[in-house]
Amino acid sequence: MTSLRHRLFVLLLAATGALWLCAVLWIYVGSRIELEHVLDARLQEAARMVHSLVASGNVSPAAATAPFQEAGYEKQLSCQIWSLDGRLVARSSGAPEANLTQENEGFADRDIGGESWRVYTIVDAQKGVRVAVGDRIGLRDRLVRDLMLGLIGPALIIMPLLGALIWLGLGRGLSPLNRIAGEIAARDGDDMRPIADAAAPLEVRPLLRALNELFGKVDAARRHERDVTAFAAHELRTPLAGLKTQAQVALATRDDQARVSALRQIIASVDRATRLTRQLLTLAKLDAMPILGQREALDLGLVLEEAIRDCKTPPGLRIVLDPKLNGLAVRGNRECLHLVLRNLHENAVAHTVADGTICWRAMPDGAGIMIEDEGPGIAEDEMPFVTQRFYRTRGTTSSGTGLGLAIASVAANRLGMQLTIANRDDRSGLRCTLGRPPGMMSFP
Amino acid sequence: MRILVIEDDPILSDGLRVGLGLAGWTVDTVAGCADAHAALAAARFDAIVLDLMLPDGSGLDLLAEMRSEGDATPVVLLTALDEIADRIRGLDAGADDYLGKPFDLDELAARVRAVARRKGGRADPVLRACGIELDPAGLRAIVDEREVPLSRREFAVLSALMERPGIIRSRGELEDRLYGWQEEIESNAVEVHIHNLRAKVGRARIETVRGLGYRLRNSSS
Numbered sequence: 001m002t003s004l005r006h007r008l009f010v011l012l013l014a015a016t017g018a019l020w021l022c023a024v025l026w027i028y029v030g031s032r033i034e035l036e037h038v039l040d041a042r043l044q045e046a047a048r049m050v051h052s053l054v055a056s057g058n059v060s061p062a063a064a065t066a067p068f069q070e071a072g073y074e075k076q077l078s079c080q081i082w083s084l085d086g087r088l089v090a091r092s093s094g095a096p097e098a099n100l101t102q103e104n105e106g107f108a109d110r111d112i113g114g115e116s117w118r119v120y121t122i123v124d125a126q127k128g129v130r131v132a133v134g135d136r137i138g139l140r141d142r143l144v145r146d147l148m149l150g151l152i153g154p155a156l157i158i159m160p161l162l163g164a165l166i167w168l169g170l171g172r173g174l175s176p177l178n179r180i181a182g183e184i185a186a187r188d189g190d191d192m193r194p195i196a197d198a199a200a201p202l203e204v205r206p207l208l209r210a211l212n213e214l215f216g217k218v219d220a221a222r223r224h225e226r227d228v229t230a231f232a233a234h235e236l237r238t239p240l241a242g243l244k245t246q247a248q249v250a251l252a253t254r255d256d257q258a259r260v261s262a263l264r265q266i267i268a269s270v271d272r273a274t275r276l277t278r279q280l281l282t283l284a285k286l287d288a289m290p291i292l293g294q295r296e297a298l299d300l301g302l303v304l305e306e307a308i309r310d311c312k313t314p315p316g317l318r319i320v321l322d323p324k325l326n327g328l329a330v331r332g333n334r335e336c337l338h339l340v341l342r343n344l345h346e347n348a349v350a351h352t353v354a355d356g357t358i359c360w361r362a363m364p365d366g367a368g369i370m371i372e373d374e375g376p377g378i379a380e381d382e383m384p385f386v387t388q389r390f391y392r393t394r395g396t397t398s399s400g401t402g403l404g405l406a407i408a409s410v411a412a413n414r415l416g417m418q419l420t421i422a423n424r425d426d427r428s429g430l431r432c433t434l435g436r437p438p439g440m441m442s443f444p
Numbered sequence: 445m446r447i448l449v450i451e452d453d454p455i456l457s458d459g460l461r462v463g464l465g466l467a468g469w470t471v472d473t474v475a476g477c478a479d480a481h482a483a484l485a486a487a488r489f490d491a492i493v494l495d496l497m498l499p500d501g502s503g504l505d506l507l508a509e510m511r512s513e514g515d516a517t518p519v520v521l522l523t524a525l526d527e528i529a530d531r532i533r534g535l536d537a538g539a540d541d542y543l544g545k546p547f548d549l550d551e552l553a554a555r556v557r558a559v560a561r562r563k564g565g566r567a568d569p570v571l572r573a574c575g576i577e578l579d580p581a582g583l584r585a586i587v588d589e590r591e592v593p594l595s596r597r598e599f600a601v602l603s604a605l606m607e608r609p610g611i612i613r614s615r616g617e618l619e620d621r622l623y624g625w626q627e628e629i630e631s632n633a634v635e636v637h638i639h640n641l642r643a644k645v646g647r648a649r650i651e652t653v654r655g656l657g658y659r660l661r662n663s664s665s
Binding site (some may be wrong): 253 | 456546549
C-alpha cells in the first residue's frame with residue numbers, strides 16, 4: 001500500500017475497531033458475571049419468599065407461586081413446591097412438570113426437557129416440603145445478548161461516521177505533504193531551486209532537506225556537464241570559425257598582402273587543429289588503456305630529456321634539471337610516461353614568464369618527481385577543474401587547447417602514479433608532483 | 445561604421461578584423477571583458493560582435509552589464525553553443541542577433557548591417573539622401589542615377605554623413621569612423637577624403653561648416 005493516507009486510515013480504523021471489540025468483550029464478561037450474581041440473588045430471594053408464604057400457612061402454595069411474571073421476559077421465574085415424599089404440591093404457571101428440586105438446599109444447574117435451568121432449592125423438613133425457584137439459562141443468555149446488541153448496534157452506526165471523520169482528518173493532517181508534492185510536481189525538469197522548508201511540518205523537514213541536497217547535487221552535475229560540453233564546443237568550433245573566416249577573407253580580398261596574411265593564418269589554424277586532433281586521439285587512446293597495463297623498466301631521466309626535446313622551448317627560458325633524475329628507474333609504459341612529462345613541461349613552458357625558470361626535481365626518498373614553473377599559478381577555486389578536458393583557467397591565452405593537463409592526469413593514472421597540482425608555497429608559480437600512489441612504498 | 449570585435453581567439457579575431465574591414469568598416473578588436481570595458485568607455489561603436497566565452501569572463505555577463513548601464517549598442521553574439529536554449533539565453537540577455545560558430549563571414553556582415561540599421565531606426569537597407577543612394581551591402585554609391593566608384597574610406601565618410609543628412613559631423617567623429625586604434629591617423633586624412641568625395645559626388649553636396657565639421661546638403665538648394 002503506497003498511499004500514506006490509506007495506510008494510516010486502515011491502521012487507525014483497525015485500532016479503533018480492536019479497542020471497541022475489547023471494550024465489548026469486557027462489558028460482556030463483566031455484565032454476565034454481574035447478571036448471574038443479581039439473578040441468583042433474585043432466585044434465592046424468590047425461593048425464600050415462597051417458602052415463607054408456605055411456611056406461614058396463610059397462602060396456598062398455588063397462590064404463592066402466581067405473581068412471578070414480568071413484561072418482556074414473561075415466565076422468567078418458575079416455582080415448584082414438592083412434598084418430601086415426591087408429590088408435586090404446587091407449581092407456577094409456565095413451570096415445567098418435571099421435578100426441578102434437588103436433594104440439598106442451594107443452587108444447581110439442571111437440564112430438564114432439553115432446557116438448562118438455574119434452580120435454588122429450599123428444603124423444609126418441618127413442613128415436609130421442598131421449594132424450588134428456577135429460571136431458564138436461555139433467558140439469561142438472551143438478556144446478556146440484548147445488552148450486547150444495545151452496545152454493538154450504535155457502534156455499527158458510529159463506525160462509518162468515525163471512519164469518515166478519520167479520513168477527513170487524515171486529509172487535513174497530510175495536506176502539507178500534498179502541498180509540497182504539488183510544488184515539486186509543478187516544477188519543470190530544469191528547476192533545481194531548493195524547496196522552502198521553513199513552513200513545512202517538523203516531520204517533513206528531514207525529507208525536504210534530503211531532497212534539497214539532492215537538487216543541489218543534480219544541479220551541480222548538470223552544470224558541470226553543460227560546462228564540459230560548452231568548453232568542448234568552444235575549443236572545437238572556434239578554430240573552425242577562424243579557418244573559415246580567414247579562407248573567406250583570402251577569397252574576397254583584392255589586396256595581395258592581405259591574401260598572403262590570411263593564407264598564413266589558415267596554415268596556423270590547420271596546425272592548431274592538427275594539434276587538437278592529435279591530443280584528442282591521444283586522450284582516446286589513453287582512455288582505452290588499462291591501468292598499470294604493459295610495463296617495462298625505464299630510465300626516467302632519458303624519457304624526460306626526450307619529452308623536453310619534443311617541446312619547443314622559447315629562447316630566454318631556463319630549464320633546470322636535477323642531476324638525481326639521471327638514471328632514476330621507473331617501471332611503466334614508456335609512451336604514457338612520455339605523455340605525462342611532455343604535457344607537464346608544455347604546460348610549464350606555456351605559463352612561465354619570458355625569462356623565467358622551469359625546474360625538474362627528484363623528490364627525496366624516491367617519493368616521485370616534481371616540476372616547478374614561474375607562472376601565474378592557478379586560482380584555488382579553479383584547482384579541482386584544471387585536469388578536466390577543455391577546461392581553461394581564467395585569463396589564459398588561447399594558445400592552449402585545455403587538454404594538456406587532462407592528458408597528463410589520465411596518463412599518470414594509467415601509469416599507476418598520482419599527479420598532484422598545487423601552487424608553490426610562495427605563490428611564484430605552479431608545482432606539479434608526479435608521485436607514488438597512496439599506500440605504495442616506492443615510486444613505481 | 446565602427447565595429448568592436450570582442451573575441452579571444454587570435455586567428456578568428458584577425459579574420460574578423462580584416463574580413464569585416466572588407467565590408468567597409470573600421471574594426472577594433474579586443475580579447476577579453478576588461479579590454480572590452482575600456483574600449484566601450486573610450487569610443488562609440490555602431491555595432492559589437494561578441495564572443496560568449498572569454499578568458500576573463502562570460503560574454504553574457506559583459507552584455508548584461510552593458511545593457512544595465514544603458515549602453516544600447518547593437519550586439520551580435522558569436523558562440524560555439526548554438527542550441528536553442530543558448531540562443532534564447534543570449535537574446536534575452538540583450539543581444540540583437542546570434543550566430544553559431546563556424547559562421548559565414550558575409551552572413552555575419554549582413555547581420556551586423558541589419559542590427560546597426562535597426563538601431564538607426566531605418567528599415568530601408570539603402571541610404572538615400574540628397575540625390576545619393578548608398579548601398580552598404582554592395583559598397584556601391586549611385587549619384588544622380590550614375591554609379592560612382594568610391595574607396596573604402598570615402599565610403600565610410602559618405603555613409604557617416606548620409607546616416608543623418610543635415611546633421612554636422614565633426615572631424616573627430618569622422619576620424620573615429622575611419623580609423624581603429626591599431627591604425628595611424630594621418631593629420632589631414634579626413635580633409636583628403638572629403639576633397640576626393642566632393643570630386644566624385646559633386647562639390648556642393650558636402651558643405652564645410654567652419655570650426656564644426658561637415659554636413660550633407662541638397663545640391664539644388
